[in-house]
Amino acid sequence: MPTQPSTFPTRWTRCWRRSVETSPIPPRCSRTVRWLLALAISWAASPGLAQPLEPDPGVRAALMQAVAEADSFEHRFDAEVWLLDMATRLDAYGAGQGDGLEILRMAHQEASRAELPPELVLAVIDVESRFDKFAISHAGALGLMQIMPFWLDEIGRPDDNLFRIETNLRYGCAILKHYLERENGDLGKALARYNGSVGKTWYPERVLKALSQRWYER
Template sequence: MLLPFCHSCLAEEIDPELKAKLMQAVAEADSFVDEFDAQVWLMQKSAVLERFVKDPDDRLFLLRHIHREAKRADLPPEFVLAVIQVESHFDQFALSRVGARGLMQIMPFWKNEIGRETDNLMHIETNLRYGCTILKHYLERANGNWAEALARYNGSYGKIWYAEKVMVAWQKNWR
C-alpha cells in the first residue's frame, strides 16, 4: 500500500541538525541499495528508537550498524530491532543475571567456541555480528520457523513466551 508523501510536511517536522546527521548517516550506510530507501528507513526507525536512545547521533550509528549486520546475515533489520528491544531495550552495556551481554544479550561462551576470547561483547558492532549470526543459524536450523529460532536464541526452546514478546515488539514498533 502506498501512502501519500508530503515533502513540505516532512520539512516542517525535521530538526535541521537531525537532517544533517541523517544525511551523513545515509552517506555512511553502505548496506542500503538506494539512498532514498536509506533516508526513509533511518528516519522512520530513528523516530521509534528515540524512546530508547535519546541522542540522535547514537540512534543513527546504531541503526546503520543494525541494518548492516542484519543484511549481512540475511535477516530483516526490523526483526533484529525487535529482538534488541526485548533483549536489552537498546542498552549496549546490558548484563543479564545469567551473564548474557550487550544489545543482543550474547552469552560469553560463544567467544571461546570460536576462539576469540578477547572479543568485547559490549562493543556494538561485535555484539551485532555475533547476535545476527547466531539468530540466522537458529532460523536455518528451524527451517524458517521464527518462533522456534527465537526460542533457541533465547535458550527457552519448547516455550513460546519469548517469541511472542519479540513478535509483539516487531508488530507494534518495527514492522
C-alpha cells in the same frame, strides 16, 4: 510462562495476511512482510518441542564466518528513509542512550548481511536489552542482543568486545540466522532457541509483539 498453546501466532498470521492483501506496501517492505508471514504460518502450524540447549558446532561456524564479513546499505536513499523512520520511533520510545543512529545503522547492516529483516532484529534488541549496549543479564549475557561470552572462546576470538555495537549485532544476527536454518525457517522455534527457552512460546510472543507494535515498517 504460558502453559497452554498460545493463540498469538494465529492472530499474528491473520494480521500479516491482512497487511499483505489490503495495504499498499512498497516492494522492499512487501518482501519483509511476506518473509515474516511465511515464518509466522510455519510457527502456527508447528508444535513446540523441548530440546537441550547447548553450544553446537553449527553456531560456532556461523559466528566465525560472520565476524570476517561486513555489509552496508545498497542504496543511500533507502538508508536515509529507513534510518529517519526508525530513529523517530526509537527516540519516541526513549531508548538508545545517545547511540540510537549508530545502533540502527549497524542493525540494518548486520541484519542484511544475515538475510534477516532489520525490523525483526530491532524487535529482538528491544526485548533483549531495550537498546542498552551495556546491558548485562543475570546469566551474564552481554550487550544489545545479549550474547553469552563463552562464544568468544568457542570461535577463537577472546578479545572481541561484546559491548561494541557492530560486534554484538554481528554475533546476534549470525546466531539467529543459524537457528532459523536449524529450525527450517520456523521463526517461533528459532527465537525460542535464541533465548534458551526451547519448547515455550512466551519469548517469541514478546518479540513478535514488539515487532508489530513498534518496528514493523508500515
